[in-house]
Amino acid sequence: AQTVTQSQPEMSVQEAETVTLSCTYDTSESNYYLFWYKQPPSRQMILVIRQEAYKQQNATENRFSVNFQKAAKSFSLKISDSQLGDTAMYFCAFMNPLQGGSEKLVFGKGMKLTVNP
């Protein structure tokens, strides 16, 4: 079974600084997707960024970018120019679309990020 590990339970950063959130995963598959979701205090789950394992190029979405290291099974999220609105729980998630016909997401335990003014 696939597992996702977020080893840092909590981090804080100053506004406008850059922060990196780490995630590792375990799988024997070669084709899969990785995601970062953000859960602010409103509890809404918001998709931040997506990476397809067969693409070597790291995904970017405005201030958010990933460092995808397939051989190391590592998928870190970099947030540049941190803003107060980035304060949230961040969840790393894995999905193997060929696993039993289901596209279920397997989540890490999450990491609480606080951006300080």
Place this chain on the structure above:
Amino acid sequence: DSGVTQTPKHLITATGQRVTLRCSPRSGDLSVYWYQQSLDQGLQFLIQYYNGEERAKGNILERFSAQQFPDLHSELNLSSLELGDSALYFCASSDRGDTQYFGPGTRLTVL
């Protein structure tokens, strides 16, 4: 706004009762997924429907059931509720199965 809607936002009920949670997927999305978020178990996949048919089951209790209707909305039925069922229940939807968009969730409190 993801385009996925869930009702109700909050639900407070007693042990032993039965409740129904409703989800409307984004327009055009055929897949609906249900997840449970609790403090001790984290975020767990419960069940997936695709175009009205059950596609996959996760850690869903026998007391729980779901269905997807012809208009693609889905309902999650929770019965014989226990204190431990208190959690945030999310519905997500997807069109091609490669990215899931989540609704705002239903917070269930069992007293």
